[in-house]
Structures are given as structure tokens and as C-alpha cells.
Amino acid sequence: MHILYSILGLFAFVRYSIGLLEDVQASLSEQTSFDEYINKSLLWAPYRSNCYFGIRPRNVNKSPFILGLMWFDNSELNALNGIRHFVEQGDKLAKYGWEVYDPRIGGKQIFIDQHNNLNLTVYFTKNHEGDNWAIRVKGEPLDKTKKTTTSVVLYFNQNGEDGISKIVKTLDVDNSLQFEGFSKELGSYELSIRDNHGEYYADPNLPTMEVVSGCDSSRVAHVSLKVPDDNVWMAKDVFNSLLADSVRAIVQEKGTANISPSLNPSLFTIRNLYSFPAGNFHYVQKTFDLSKAGGFEFDVTYNKVNSKEKILSSQKITLLITEALQEVEARFNRHFQIQDEDKEMRVFALETLSNLLGGIGYFHGTQMVDRETTLDDGQYEKIDLANGHEEGPLSLFTSVPSRAFFPRGFYWDEGFHLLQIMEYDFDLAFVIMSSWFDLIEDSGWIPREVILGNEARSKVPEEFTVQNPNIANPPVLLLAFSEMLDKVIGKKENLAINFFGDNRADNFEETSQLENNEELLLVYAKKIYPKLLRHYEWFRDSQRGSIDEWEEVLEDEELSEDISKNEVYSWKGRTIDHCLPSGLDDYPRAQPPDISELDVDALAWVGVMTRSMRKIAHILNFEDDERRYANIESDIVKNLDLLHWSEDNSCYCDLIVNDYSEAREFVCHEGYISLLPFALKLIPLNSPHLPDLINLMGDPQKLLSDFGLLSLSRQDEFFGTKENYWRGPIWMNINYLCLDAIKHYYPEVTNDEIKQMDETSKKAKALYVKLRGNLISNVFRVWKEKGYCYEAYEQNTGDGKSAEHFTGWTALIVNIIGQK
Template identity: 30%
Template structure:
């Protein structure tokens, strides 16, 4: 891990000539009479001891100060406004659950859906669906329409049933108003008509619920009529349950104490019992479940409806503060009318913003695009908690301050939490759909900045999020950066403001300004290279002997080949380009809000200067820009030899586990000639002049089938690269070593559109490559969605098949902007 530069305490002053240089010069004193000089020795010892104590005290104070910096928030006004009880107060802000609603409040109660069918039993384990899990094997699931404010429509296709979950909100009162959710269960095939299905809908108090938060059941026998509650976030409320269609067989409920939100499913499973009647067997909840001597007030209440599919469950949440404004319960025909109204408005707004029908896309392609956008919007979560962080001054990880985060997630099944690298790409789409949502998300992220200017790159806030993260990825280290992709979103926002930004625009940018400046300064303090104008991602581990090429997780391009032997001489071209973009954006924002911006403009001119960029990063052999460092291509993973025994005749110790890296040639300082995404960054971020001779070579690489071109999009690493499609460890498959990633392909089509619209010697060529690449991407992503039911994390460069995790409607949903050609 590279050393970060930290500003220490002021220097003590020059070593010589300092005695009389201060405002209080020292006075020479003679020893007292008759002392014989011994008093002077004692005085000297006293002064030395005092000096030592002061030095130790100063060191300890300095050490304590440095330890606290990592979890001290930046002393600047908050960029995000506190959540208001408006049409975004309630939402599907639990993206890790198949269906769940909560309010934008740190201690909001949560609600959610679980389900099972007895036909799904395998090996005696109850297959209770709750969290989005790839192992559940659903044919598909995801939002079909979701506007981020008023409603959502989702489809889930399981082994035997189809579920449609919808919700509609109605404003009123002081706590976000009322909402109603419907869950409709239908058999997957006609042969399964009448299959028994259990739908469970619950409400649970937050792990940090206050003493005023409480739930109470209104029940008779096994029937739960309603849940009454009160909370700081919601005031008084009632939630009731209605089987609105179909043949109800039995009802059950559970009132219990769950140990935490991450244990709701496990608590529900413990609450089941087998119920036998004259003609039927049921798996039903027990009613109340409290341990001996335990508190008998529930923090978790579940309603269970057992019915023959098809049938429909309606859940109504009514806010006590909205009772005076409530004309009628939000259910039945009123619900149908409001849902139809919101769906029609969604379709009109979608076409107005993206014009896909006007561009000639089919009805099926329109439904796909609406689903892609809706899954990103429906994947927005609201989280609250503390990250675990560490600096080189902390012996152990320490908690960050408790904070909230409003953010979209990359994948509901695999990454249901906030990622700084992904969020900038998310908001390129979100800002075109709903600017207020996007501005709020960006502000929340910037409010997570500490006093150093660092933002933890992965946000794991709350027990639900923590339960989905392997231990080794929980702690965030303050020397490690992540690409500042939020600047992509801000850059797009500033462009849309045009030459006449409103006062609202300026006020928003003024709130961001001190945080953007501090963030920018942090990058320049901690991520610079040895040469002027060079930058180096920290966080690469030269001791990672089990890795073919030590990963660069901080760059976002995890296993993309960098210098084989990490050291301080490395230069990373992608980071230089991100800093050029940051310099340009801060200059533009400074001009808009009348803040000094000349230093940022000068830095941009320096970083984007073609001659300087060439000198540090152009590889003529590669025909592209490249990283530089201590490197050899002759590396492989081998089984280490068994160590020799300590003494003759003694059994030798076992060999070390796993494969280790062996370099067959000594590394040398050179360019890393691995053609791939990294070498395109000056083009991707549109830093090259339109008349640059480098553009022609980069366009050649993009069109070459042995290079980056495939009929499905640009692959991440060329076939000619030494590490193309090679595992990085004995078990890790290639990640950024061949597969097609949509975020970088989006930057590519956006840049090609820019160069195709800009006069220059490469204009026509850029237009041609743009058309080819755009059509290849759209065709393949839509095809795979039709074939598999999902948008994927990445796509195979040989077959075009989706791979990695699914659904991945984070940056892969940028296909909507590619279809619309709005960049």
C-alpha cells in the first residue's frame, strides 16, 4: 500500500541560529553562588526531563489527532437537505429484499414480503423467499415500471408461481401519507392452477428503535386483523391486511422479538408449526413467540395468508397524521384508478424524456427500456449506520460517524449497498429521469466526506447491508481512492444548466463547492505519482504472491493488468484522466457560482496537454495510451515446491497452500503493453483534441477483432494481451480481462458521438464506429434480456451471453441512454 502524504505539525525552526530568532530570546544565567556548578547540572536535568515529557506529550497529542481524522466529518455545511415528508419519503428503499418499503428516516420501521409454496420443499428445508438471492433460481424478477415517487409495478417469476407486486402512495399528514401494496399470486402454468401459496407480509422496527417506537397486534385466534404502531419516523399508524380476490384457506400470524433486521427471515422460520385439519395440512405461524422472561412487546409482526392461486393480498398502511385528509381507504377501485393513472403518466414521461417510440423501437424494446430504467430507480435504497474505517494511525478499525445514504445499488442480489465507483454512472441516467432524485443522491455521497477529504468507496450501513458483505471487504482504508465518477454526473448536470443557470442551480452548486474542492485536494495530496502530472492508485499490494497481477480494486477495474510489481514508480493513465476531468469541472462550477477557478483551469490545461500526456503515457508499440511501472509479461502461477525437512530422515512439512506467482524474467521500468479499456481513457473522457493523430490509432484498436472489437461491444482486454482471459488466482475467474462492461462501453459511445459531431480529420470515422458500436450493444443487451429475463453485470466477449451477477441494473441500465442517444 502506497504511502499517503499527510500534513504534520509545524516545523520547530532552523537547527542553528534559532536561539535569538524568536520574540523571547533566551537569557544566560550564572549558577547561584556557592553552588559549585551542581545546581546548573540539576537544572539542566530538570529541563531535559521536562523537554522529554513535552516531546512525548506532543507526540501522543499528534498521534491522537491523526487517529481521529479518519472518522471526523468535514467541517462544512451539509450538502443534502433533511428528508421531507413528501412524495419521496416512503419508497421501495430496501433493494436487497424482493419487495419491501420503508421511509427515509434513520429509524424507520420496515415492511416486506416473504413467500413459499409447499411444492418447493427440498431436503426438508423451508424455501422461504425474502432476500434477493441468486441461489433462489427465480426465472426473472424486477421492476417493470417505477417512477421513484408515486408507484411501482414489479414481476417475480418463481418455480411454480408468478407474483406481481404493486404499490401506490397517497400524500397527506406529516409522515409521508398513506400507501397500499398488492401482491397477486398466479400459477406459472395452467396445470398448477389451485396450487397452495403462502404470502407473508410483515412490519419490523428498526434495530435502533427508540422507546416511543412500538407495535401492537389486533388479533383473534390465528387471524391478524391489523397492526397498530407508533414511531418517531411515522407517528401513529395502522397496517391492515385484506385478501381481495381468490380462495383463502387459512390465516396465521407471528408476533415476536427479532434480534435484528438481518434476522427477520430466520425469526419467521423459527415461528412455523405444522397444522393438521381434517382434510389439509398447513405450515403456519404460531401466533406469539417470546422466550421465557423475554420482553413480550413485539418488534416484528407477520401476517400469513394461505390460499389457492390465483389470489391477491392487499396491505394498507394508514398514517395517523393523515386521517383528517383521508377521503376513503386506498384500496379496491380507488387503488385501481390511481395505479392506472400513474402507469399512464410514467409511459408519457418516459417517451417525452427518451423518445424511443419516435426513434422506431418496437413495443417489446420499449418495455425492456422502461424495465431497465425502473430497475435502477427501484434499486434506490435508504441506508443508515456507520462504516468501519482505518488509517495507518489506527491500530484497529474504528466506526465512522452514523450517517444516512440515499443511493442506487448496482445489483439487488449481489451488491445491495452503495458503491462510489458505480454511483456516478447511475446518475447519468437518474439525472435525466428525475433531477431532484439525482441531486439528492450526489449530495448524500459528498456528505460522507471526512475532514481529510476522503469518502469510503463502499458503504455498508446497517445490519441488513452488513449481513451481505464478506468480512474481508468490510473495513475501508483512507489511503484508498475510487474513481470520482460523481463528477461525470455533475458534469452532465452543469451542461444541462446551460449558460443561464437558475438561482436554485447555483445554490445547489454552492453547497457542493467546499466538499468538491476538499475532495479534489485529497486526490492531489494522496494519489499523485513521482513525476509532475502523474498519478498512482494506492492500495495495490506487492506482497500479493497468490495473484498473477496484484489487483487494483481502487481503480474500479479490479484485475485489469497493471505493472506486475507494484511500486512508487507507477503511473496510471486512467487516474490522470479522472483528475483532468475533475479540474475541468471545478473550473466550470467555479465560473457558475463566481468562485476563483483559474487554478483548476490551469491544472486542466496541464493534464490535458497532448505533449505531456504522450510523454508519460503514449506507447508507440501498443498504439494506445498505457500505464508505466516495474513490469514483466513473463509471469505465471505455479505450485510452490515442498519445503525441505529440518533434519535428514524427518518428514517434510506440507507445501504452502495454493498457487504462487513466478516471474520468469526480471521486471523493468517500462510501459504496460496491455491493450484494453485503460488505454482508451483519454478518448473516453474526451480529453484528446479532435485533430489528434492518436485518435486514428485508438479507432483502429476499437475496430480490430483481435483488439477490442466484438459484435456485442468492446471487450475489456484485447485478445493479444498476455493476460487476456487468464485467471488472476487459482480460483478467481477473469473479471476485467475480456468481458464486455457496459459502463465503459457507454463512455465509448458517448465519446464517439462527441468526436463524430466535432469537425476534424477523424469525424467521419468516429461516426461510423459510433453507429456500429451502439447497435451492437443495444442488440445484444436486449437479446439477452429476452433470453434470460435479466440485465447482466457483464457480457461474454465470445458469445455475448450475460454473465456475472444478475440482475445488474446499475450501470448496465445505461443502455437506455444509448438507445435514446442522450449522453
């Protein structure tokens, strides 16, 4: 990738320097390359998505610096029950998440923790070069009448089992600590922890707060020890174990009757009970008295030793924070048009986008793969992937659907995430997409869930940790790449495209280098094309349906000559009750399952892949490939209509061969699957089926609700049954695709001046306006009531359903709000 970006930077410079060829060599040495800019601006961020707050660098794998934040109220004897570390729905925080955030710049994250009586704010910011950063931790009590404490625990580790990488304490004065570190990949750096204000907990009626040597809540506590690099993520477990052992030893020594309740905060202060030798792992614990006015505030700064722009004062941190918050808001306003009077809507949209961006993580480690278990035709029992083995290590830079519930990479979710991210930061979307494409194996397979390392696996039920190279997922990444190509090709050439200045606030276009220069993206497309081709062929081969079961049926129905027998597909790995590969899990399918099943959504997704490959081949001038893809795409469109369109049901349906009549049988369940050929813009602009699909979406007795399009028709026998995951609830990703498709087929729906419209166009416009309004008003309402976006929304009430703080594809609501 470093070579690739260097090439991209060269192309950008040459375009900029037309007419100045005699100065090319001199200018090249001064020009900051695209590669360097990306690496600098995206090096540091809170990339540990599973933590309430956790920092690690991107693309630093052998000796990364890792930092995390924990907190709890240590004034009570049950203090350990309230420690916050990993994002957990069970913690029941009233609210948490980013209010303003951009991984290139920084932002502000808030935590409303009623159990710990704490209103906690964490700011993250970077210098303009991106090599240094600072954290500001600020806390206040939610209820000032309660006598509580907040014990904030920072832990950090300089990974690297090389005997050279290290981080050691060099200064401890008035509760300020300073550390010096070194990493082969990061170089030499300094870490400083300094208080701005706040009082450590002390009872003035006691002569000392030191319950035993080293346990004193009135001073900062520091413990250094050795923790294996692979176990750094278990910082909370190690802390709990050390603290529990310490408390037990103190109680045995002194007895509970001899320990004043006022000493509880000291009792729950970490110490080096076992005299462990110093190591690269450090705990720093600060216990603040929340009954004191003003709460507390302290800063953590990281500075490279040889950096030109160090962060050396609290005033500098304040300035950087102010700049960062203002700049993110300015960028947001530039890309999303929200009326000035909708101030609360703007807050909601900015927060939702910020939390999608705040879920971006960098993952590195091994994954579990079962390459031995095969998927036999006609076997629909639960698949037991019992032959998993560790492979790798691999790396992935990705956003996650939910930091609490799904803090890992999901192949089909990520394409939807990128549809949102590219509207705000085109180049960031490109970098994330390229990271995913780098995972394509020689066989063409990408795992449907990418779970790298023990930290990521700790948040995944064991049954889902192992991946199998026969199981696919909807290739939404190709849909996103297709949209990206459309954006680039549709723009005029921009010669002055390389804006890598120091003043971040003036350079909005710095995040749109690829969008503004076709050649830059074409170089990447040419490089990635062979991998995408392997992925495309793997998907078609692995999910191809069993056409042998259909030979007689097609002959009897006189379809044998008209359809393409190569372009029929079914999801491999479905069970009786679930089709996890489709992404629509419990959506009704043929019952009982049959080897002859052909799935309309599988065919539609192959159509999307084919269209994307055709576009790539076109812009790369691969004429033979382009003709091949065009022919396949044409065959898929024909098969959608000739095979999967049911005249009786007026929608697209799955198929099986009826065992008794030996004829084609439509398996029709009106809902998202019925709409996918339309939602993915595969059917022709003049298709006679368009009126039927508009009617289906606009029918309040079936799919249209006050909260969005239902996943399954109210009239379906399976509506709302069993786990009711995709059997009625409203999902933003498919609603977004349907809204976008309505604009595609009926562009007049967004133009208020067009008065002459046919009947279907009028219905489409009314549907578009109502559906868009319903989605916005409901997601906004739930956010105001609960403080979160959700994975899905209940079909009868519109309330949030399933995972909360789900700002993965639900963040697409920002696109819907910000674009008419």
C-alpha cells in the same frame, strides 16, 4: 440540508414573483418549497434494496417503520428451504424485478418463482401528497395442475427504543387486520391488511385445519413479539427459528404418523409457542390455496391519522395504481425517444430503467473503517485490513449496482448510475449526489464502498466490509456533477419553474426544478464547494505517484522541463494481481509491480476531477481558483501526451522505470485503459492521436466485437486469462463513455445530412453506428433470453456474465437506445 432546500425554494419563488414584490410575504407562506416537495415525494418507497420487497422511510433514523415481505409453499415438509426474503441469485427465480417503477410514484414488480409454483405481482403506490401508501399483493399458480399453497408472510416493526413508539393490533375481523402506530418522527398512523379475493387452504375432508391451537392454515395468523431494532432485518431467521421449534414440538406431541399430509400448511403456520409478550414486531401469515381459480389478492395500506388524503378502499388503491403506471410510462416516453414500432424494445428499456430506480435504497448505520493500516510503498501483497472499528452512524441515499449481489453504495458505480438517472429525473439525481457528498470527511475521503449497518454488512464478504482512508476509487461522481452543471448552464432561464401541484400527471417539470433554474443549483454548488475541494485535494495527495524515481529518466529524455512533476499518479492499494482502487480489478498492469509505476487512468480521473472543479469555480465566479484548475488541467493534458502516449503502440499506456536500462518503459495493454483519456474527453479536439484511437476501437482483431468494445485486446497475452473479469468481457460503463466521446469529437456522426467528411470522420461515424447497434442488440437479446441485464457480457458469445439482474451501470443502455 433542510436549511439548504429552504434557501433553494426561496430563490425559486423570488424568480417567479418578479414584479409582485408587494405580495412576497403572503405568497411565501403558500408556496410549497423545494425542500418540502422532495421530502414528501421521496419519503416512502421500497428503500430496502436487498429485499425482494421491503419498505422503510427516507431520512427517518430514530424511529422508522420497517416492513418486509416473504413467501413460500408450506404444503411440503421441506417448506423452509423455499422461503424468499432477501434477493438471492441462488433462489433461481425465472424472473423478478420492476416492470414499471418510479420512487416518487410507485410501480409494479413481478416474481416468477418456479420452485414455489408462484406468479407473484406486488404493486406499490402512494397518494398525491406522498405521506400515505398502499401495497397490493397478487398471486397465481404457474402450473394450475399442481396442488400447492402460497404462504405470504408480512412482517413489520415500529422501531424506537423510547417507550413511546409503538404499533399494536386494534381489529381482527374476517381475516382483516388493523393496527395503530406511533413514531416520534412519523406521528400517528394506521396500518390495514385486507383481502380482496382468494381462499385460504383447507381440506374439506378434515373436521378442522387446526393441527394445534394457533396453527390453522384456513385463517390468517398473527404473532406479536419484541425483536431488537438492530435485528429486525433478521426477520427470516427469527421466523425460521420460531417455525422450526413449533414444528418440532408438534411432531413430538403428536408423532408424524398422526399428522395428515393435508395439515402440512397448518404445521408450517407460525404461532407464539413461547408466549412472548406483545411488542412492536409483528408477523402476519396468510396461506392461500393455489388450486382455486383466480389466485389471491390482498392490500396493505398505511395512512397518517391527520392526513388530508387517506387511502381507504380497494377502489382507491386500484385508481392510484392505474394512475401511477400510466404516469411513469408517460414520463419515460417524454425523456426517451423510442420508435412506436419498437414496442418490445420500449418494454425492455422501461423495465431496465425501472429496475435501476427500484434499486434505490436508504441506508443508515455504522460502517467499519481501518484507520491504522498504512499502505507502504513497494508492498504489493494482499492488504489485510485487520484493524476495523465501527464508526457512525451515517446515512446514505443511493442506487445499488445489483439488488442480489451488490445491495450497497459503490462510489465509482454511483456516478454512472447518476448519468442515467439525471436523464429521467434530474432532481432525484441531485438528491442522491448530495447524499454522497455529505459523506466527504474533513480529510476529503469517501469510502469506495459504503456499507452501513448489520443488514448491509450481511450481504458483503467479510474481506470487503472494512474500508481504509488511503484507498480511492475513480471519481465518477464528479464526472456526473460536471454533466449536471453543463445541462443547467446550457438551458435558458425559466421563470415559471416551481411546479408543485397536486396533479402529478400534468407536472412533468416537477422533477427538473434544478435543471430549469441555474440559481438553484448554484446555491448548492457554493455550499458543497468546500467539501469537494477537500475531496479533490485528498485524491490528488493520496494517489500522487513517486516522481523521485523519475528524475534521471526525465532528464535523460529531455522531458524534465516540459512535464508537470506534480501531476503524476498511481493507484495506492494495488496488489500483484489486482488493482481494486482503479475499478478495473484484474486489468493487466506492470509485472512485477514497481514503485515507479504511473497509471494513465489515475491521471485521467484526476483530469476529470480538475475539469469539474474548474467548471464549478467558473459558475461561482471564483476566478483565482478557476485559473488554478485550468493550469492543473492543462498540465494533466500535457502529461497524458508527453508521458503516457506510446508512439510505437499508438495508444495511452501505464509507465514504469526499467530497472536495467533506467529508461521509461511503456506498459501497454490495449483496452479500456488505453481509451480512457479519449473516453473522458480529456484530449484536445484537434489531437493528432484521434485517428489512432478510432482505429483501435474499430479494429475487429483487437477491441471491436459484435457485442461491444472488449475490455482488453484479443491480441493481448492476458486476454481471457485467470478470472477474466476485465480481461476481455464487455462492460457497459466504458462503452457508454466511448460512444459519448465519439459524439463529442465527431458530432457529425449523428447527423445523416452531412455528406462531406474526412476519412477519420467516416470511420468514426461507421464505428459509432456499429458500436451503438451492437450494444443495443446484444443486451436486448440476452434480456429476451434470460430476463435480466448482467454486470458484464462474455467476449466470445455476448452472453451475460457475473452478477445477474445488474441494472446499475448496465442501465446506461437506456440512454443509448433513447438518444441517437
